[in-house]
Amino acid sequence: MTTSKRGRPRLTDRRRSGATPEEEILDAAAELFAANGFARTSTRAIAEAVGVRQASLYHHFATKDDILDSLLVRTVDTPLRLAHWLSASEHPAAQRLWAMAWFDAHQLLASKWNLGVLLQLPETRDPKFAQFFGKRSALRAAYVELARDVGGDLHARLPFHFVEAAIQLRVEEARWVADVGPAAVACGIADSVLRTVGYVGDVGGVRAGGAALLTEFENQ
Structure with a gap:
């Protein structure tokens, strides 16, 4: 408080x-x-x-x-707001999922401090942080719905966890992330999310549409 x-x-x-x-x-x-x-x-x-x-x-x-x-x-508030905004969008499902994955991965990779590692602290399992875990569960559910819209149920639970891999990448591959750049690494994660859920179309076109969606979200 x-x-x-x-x-x-x-x-x-x-x-x-x-x-x-x-x-x-x-x-x-x-x-x-x-x-x-x-x-x-x-x-x-x-x-x-x-x-x-x-x-x-x-x-x-x-x-x-x-x-x-x-x-x-702070690690979930803005991504959750984006997820709600994307769920109401009529843009193609692949673009919406890519935008969600890129934005979330990028904020985990590019924030000043690696706040994602706080999720791994044993203290965070305490019921006193129930509000946070409620929001995190809502974000995970939003990922599942976006993934289902692209590729059905089979791998719909994977994207959320793929994105959270950015936390460990930042710990174990810090130099590589710095050399390549958080934006490029986030792009690779978002591309992988699409392929994982079964998307077989042109990822380049999805990237452009997803980036446009994020610009629209940030300018609202």
Whole structure:
């Protein structure tokens, strides 16, 4: 739970990116959670990374769990909004699935910190994060529906998990991802998703249509 209280003056000049103190705290926490794990990261360490007193952090987030919850939700909120938008679109199913897979993979690959690894933290299995997992389940269901529209039921559950492979790619193939570029890697994942569900048409044409869909979504 975030709060609206005003924090105490900071100890140092601004150290983190973010337009608000909450954004700065989330930026620091994302880096520390991804590098050190949730259990080994204290609120004191987060506060020090931001350059504020520990007490000031609690003016914005009541608990460390609330910080993690906010970060987890960020990994699915925009993809889920895109999924709902695509489900209402009348564009070809292959273009919609490609757009979904590219967007989701790209945000996992290109975000400042590898927030996807937070999904692998054992602490995230706690029922207190039920809201996040409810949203993640809704996103997975949206992938299944998009995949069914392209290739039926047989492999409809695979695309969601193909896209989440971007998390491990970023860990184990970091140099390759940097050299090739997140956009190109996301393109490869999205192309593979289409082939996996049985699409046999021209992928190049689907890419162009999917990219146009994403431009439309981002400009709405």
